[in-house]
Amino acid sequence: MMKVFIKKIVVFLVPILIVWGGLEYFYITVESNYSYKHQIIRTSYDDIETLILGDSHAFFGINPEYLDIKALNLSNISQSLYFDQLLFEKHVDSLSNLQNVIITIGYYSLSQLKNTKEDVWRKYFYRSQMELDVPIIGPFDFKKYSLSMTRRFDNSVSLIHKYLEKGTIIGCDANGWGTYYENTSGELLDIESKATAERHEDFLLNFEENIIRLQSIIAYCKKINCNVYLVDMPVYKGYLELLDSNKLEKITSSCNDLATNNNNVMYIDLRQDSRLEKSDLYDPDHLNHKGAKKYTKIINAIISDPKNDD
């Protein structure tokens, strides 16, 4: 009877294994933002003069097309400074013409811990599709061998659905800029602000680990005569008012300290920029296409002429 039992279990598992294998094949063969960006940077090492790092604020908010010098946006959704540093260290020696590094600093960038909820699945994609050596993935973590097991089944299904519908799951252009936050009227910003602010509140004020990461990037950039721009991207006023003002002050002072103590660092604080219009925003803390164009041009003007940073 035991043999019959085992046989039936195996037969029962066959369709499940087929689905699992299919998902695995999908993740291995279909290009994602991670594998796409990895491919771009590897094929344009000699061209890139500006490297953009950061999370979704950089991914959707800085469009390299509007920068005067050749840039690659290597940021990604929920990309923490932990991964910014890993990516920077992996590629910096190959970027022979690198002159600028732009890193966006948001409300939670400096307080964000490594291995957060967001990293639960993303870290495996950085490892598999961007060839990063990710220390937070343990040696016995079996998920590193199966990308389909890192994501929820419903997310995998919706990705496949998107692929079948659009023919791709890549959400950025050839410069790495995130393309799917299209123009909006901004009418819902007030309603969205509360939920967004609550979601972003981590009640953490310890910036030490992330400051060390930034200092490490800055020190290396200094060695290769490269400038670092810490950019606080513009956000909706109603959202800003709901955030912890002490934390915001601490972010500003930390970035100012880095800029004061390092002559290759500049802090571009656009958080409360008066030029921001509702129609520039996709949601309370992300720019849409129009806003990205406008603010990339502003950043470009500052980088091109640092003395005129108004």
Added chain:
Amino acid sequence: MIDFLVGRQLKSALRNQRKILFGISLFFNLGVLFIFKYFNFFIETFTEAFLLFGKPISYSSVQLILPVGISFYTFQTLSYTIDVYRRRIEPTDDVVSFFAFVSFFPQLVAGPIERASNLLPQFQKTRIFNYNKSIDGLRLILGGLFKKMVIADNCALIANNLFENYTEYSGSTLFCGAIFFGFQIYGDFSGYSDIAIGSARLLGFDLMKNFNFPYLSKNLIEFWRRWHISLSTWFRDYVYIPLGGNRVSNARLIFNILIVFLLSGLWHGANLTFLFWGLIHGIVLICTVFIGKNTKLRVFLKDQKSLIIDFFRVGITFFIVTIAWVFFRAETSVEAFGYIDQIFSGSFFSIPEGNKLFLILLIGYLLIEWFQEKREHLLDISYISSKPIRYLIYYGTLFLVFYYGGDLQTFIYFQF
């Protein structure tokens, strides 16, 4: 180890020695439980009581990490000593079997609280592979995963938000929040029990049933025969009956029931909220018992063989249980009373906010339970003769688990 040694000594000890040995076992079991779980609660309550009378006293609390499942295995070993002391079971000389009985992995952290008379002999006999039992074990595990990942984890997301921000919502929404928590704790705990029983069954062990479709109960007495059965029967056998059970005066009966439910509340945790939860159940149960004793009112508890009357009785029981859950879920008693106050405000009859479809689906789930009520468990579908239909149900359930499984939440009963 103390319980094992006490059990062995009880076998040959004389009357007075037996009492001393039994006392030693009780002292150590309840002592460990008290220090880990209740010391801070009692010391803080005493301090507050002294403060009320204007006599502030200084105290120091202990900072201990609560061992997972301490309440479960303490009660399990206690039942062993009590049964040996009462000569209901023979003490074991097999130390390996005894430790396996106390630390049997499927039910170690959250039950069911097993009795030595049921589980201990199973370690000592030869186990032979049983095909039907193994298949049933897998069905139990699948049903448990569904309850935990689809029902409990999805309900948790809604209930957590409503309980954390209860001042911002209408009475009707908060009542729905209490319902969601009711389903969360049911899915979470009964799901765990099903997985534990199913895993044990795969290994050839039979654990006691812990849940029997409790939300289909027609009154609170029935509810406690169907909810956390291993704990309620424990209290029945080791507290309620020794206190005299129901063959006592009315006043003593009220006392006995209240003691059992207050202890049951306290068993869950050192917090006033659990005591209030136990008190509500105790009071309603006392009312139910006295309705049953009254010749004129007894008719309300009798089976009327009418679906409509059954539906109303299930609804009323569910309503009471749901309101009591508010105390179980709230962090403090102030928060619980605030939540209840908000529920019964004028907005109780307004249209609730949020996901109404999910609420309808939960009611639909209860209909499936109603359909399966006479069966052993949710996925006991051995009576379906068509193999394709059975497999369709298995794969369908598996799909729901993978596709609609909510964000992972810790098992609630692990904290007890």
